[in-house]
Amino acid sequence: MALGSFGRVGRDLMIPVIDLHCDTLWRVFTYGGCFSSNDYHIDLQKLKAGGSAAQFFAAFIYMNERRRPVEDYRKDTYAMIERFNREIEENPGLAAASSRDDFERNKRNGMVSAFLTIEEGGIIESSQDLASLYDKNVRLITLTWNYPNSLGYPNIDWTYSGKGLTSLGRDIVSEMAHKGILVDVSHLSDAGFWDTADILQGPFLASHSCCRTLTHHPRNLTDKMIKAIADHHGVVGVNFSASFLGTGEKGTIEGIIAHMKHLKKTGGMDICALGSDFDGIFCPLEVKDYSGMPLLLTALKENGFTEEECEKIAFKNALRMIDYMGKEV
Template identity: 30%
Template sequence: MKVIDGHCDVLLKMYENPAIDFFDPHVNVLDVSYAKMVQGGVKLQFFAIYLPERITQPQFDHYLEYINIFYQKLMRDPRMRQVKKRADLEAALTGNQTGAMLTLEGADALQGNPLYLRTLYHLGVRMIGTTWNYANWAADGVLEPRQGGFTRRGKTFIKDCNDLGMLLDASHLSEAAFWDLAAASAKPFVATHSNARAVCGHPRNLNDGQIRELIRRDGRIGVTFVPWFVQQGGLASMDGVLKHVEHICSLGGSGQLVLGSDFDGIDQWIPGLEHAGKIPLLTEALLRRFPEELVRGFMYRNWFTFLHRHLPVH
């Protein structure tokens, strides 16, 4: 079955270790490689620009370095197709190429500069998560002690993204910032890699009210494979992932539920979900509990319909 995965940190690993070859079939330091994507049926992968915490003063050039890696080391191969517009999405899902979409996790270095935002858009970035876990100029992250929302400049940034067609990702936002985004955004938004807090009480997971808002807005929530987001204590299993799926569906979210693995951003893995090539094992587990039509939605169609509606035509 086809798969769309809404979050991975391959670019971080390639930034830290330039010798990594995404296309080496024997590469074992990547959870997501070309061979593993093919093995797992992943037809579109979102690739996040995420700067490591050791970079305490992020600069716009850091984003450009990641984008350069993306173009030089991933898109150099004709088997890959960058997804920037609707036709790219259709081609990736139906043709022989494998799709790749650039996203940004943490808008610290944008500093509210509209020119920086538009430059990222022109370079192919199509989604931005405003914060990582802590605060920046725009908003508070989920682990920021004051638990504030969006700043005045941050709310202007939301409007700028809406006007430009840049999609917005609520994963990592504080709860107050989530609701500020919900109030300020004229367009639906997503949480690319967040589970249900009712099932696992980690602060990075969403409460039922937040999940219902994403459902009401016809946004998307990406069930993630981070063990400590799946089950408290981190002793997670495939069955634990299914509990999050079942809970989101119980709230009416079967049409908004998608995948957001967070592969290559984790150093512990759920047995049976150690890399992208193992995703068919999740598909099989889901098919034992849900109708095939719903499972196709979870694995790719729900992401496809959202992106088809919101990516630019030209």
């Protein structure tokens, strides 16, 4: 594939985009800056330039092997959620959303919808904790990050691949389905994935993962996992990180296309989505920030995807997940 063919001036494909995962909220909260304009991968200007219809903002908590009481990490999470709400209030081009109705209203008003998610389910120790997050308009929770927690085990390496959800984790997954909080299996151990698939009748997703057949990394999904997500009518947001794409030191468009093609081949077109992991990855990126999304969509169309398929990748499949928010599945 000739990378130089991408991004010809005036020919980039402009389609609305829904990105299922970024760590911009954590960046702003931890290192400073704001949503309106910054030097990170995502700000309001870049979102508009990239055609964003909605962005999922993760409140990521680095629990660091529980070196502090869980309550302290939970307070950190609530503080980050307060920062999210303040950023929304201070940026009139952004509007919070927790449902399809919210999304449609924001779209009519010309605003980018901002969905709040949690990346580290270890802050949940009870049903009450989950209810509190729901009341704060959290509608997606990534069950684990890189450490074992109250819900399950991670797939940072192969150490925990055979360890599944905890008893609490199984109960919380069921409660999430009852409340209409999307269950995110990115970062979750293999056994935890299969526990989740067994518990849930409805959809779940991997918000920022790639394909293990193409890149043998524990964070990536096996073909059987991809098929299971498809059987549950869920989606996989392809991660732009070079480590998961298997593209050396740089996250490339070629790598994204390869993993998207494998998802389509294995799970069908309705599983394909975007989960950039912007502001949570540190390697050089060919899609240098959110403003480069049209460049990626153009490349997808030039490499075998129809415009209708590009629309599914860009926003239609993710929008289907939004339909389930707040509804028992």
